[in-house]
Amino acid sequence: MAGKVITVAQQKGGSGKTTIAVNLAVAFLREGLSVAVLDTDPQGSLGRWFMTRREGGDPGLDFSTASAWGVGYECDKLRKLHDMVIVDTPPKVDSDLRPALRESDLIVVPVATSQVDLWATESVLDLAERTRRPAVVVLNRYKAGTRVADDVGAALEEAGMPRLTAVLGNRIAYAETLGQGRGVQERGRGAWSDEVEALAREVRARLEA
Ligand SMILES: Nc1ncnc2c1ncn2[C@@H]1O[C@H](COP(=O)(O)OP(=O)(O)OP(=O)(O)O)[C@@H](O)[C@H]1O
């Protein structure tokens, strides 16, 4: 059976694309799935994460890179070998993003919880719609009980943008583990592991729906 492709995309830089890509990858690994990550961002953060992980021993997952025109081929290859293929993308929405979106069973759009980030979200949701692929927003750096969290939540609802219930809090654990080639769950249990588990569960439910 062919694996599922999840693309993480958002025009806004630093919204948490790479963070969500690696933490989903590690969450799926821990569920016993076979996982590959594909870096299509010339910044190469996902690749650096993987190489750091590899220095620490068997990374437990497969890694590849592709530029826009090679994404289709690479995804095809990886989805035959793995249950989950997670694609990280550069912070822009243009024709180069289209091949990755087209391959996707689900597009995950991180929104660092702020109005500016929300403004940047429309373009990727539009492109997802044009490629007829399902897309969902995930709120990142979420601070429960703050005015901005409430405002962004309300604005998403009003705009009819689909979002996941799971949110990722603003936690140093994400920044630290990213630099160490790990996922937050590999740091032990805490609020961080609960929220990543919830995110992975919801993403899988969407894929199976
Ligand atoms: N929930 C979070 N809590 C704390 N720090 C976070 C969180 N999410 C991301 N970060 C940090 O914010 C920075 C940007 O995150 P990340 O690299 O995942 O964003 P990105 O969307 O991939 O950026 P780019 O657009 O440059 O590719 C990183 O230093 C990361 O560790």
Ligand SMILES: [Mg+2]
């Ligand atoms: Mg990135």
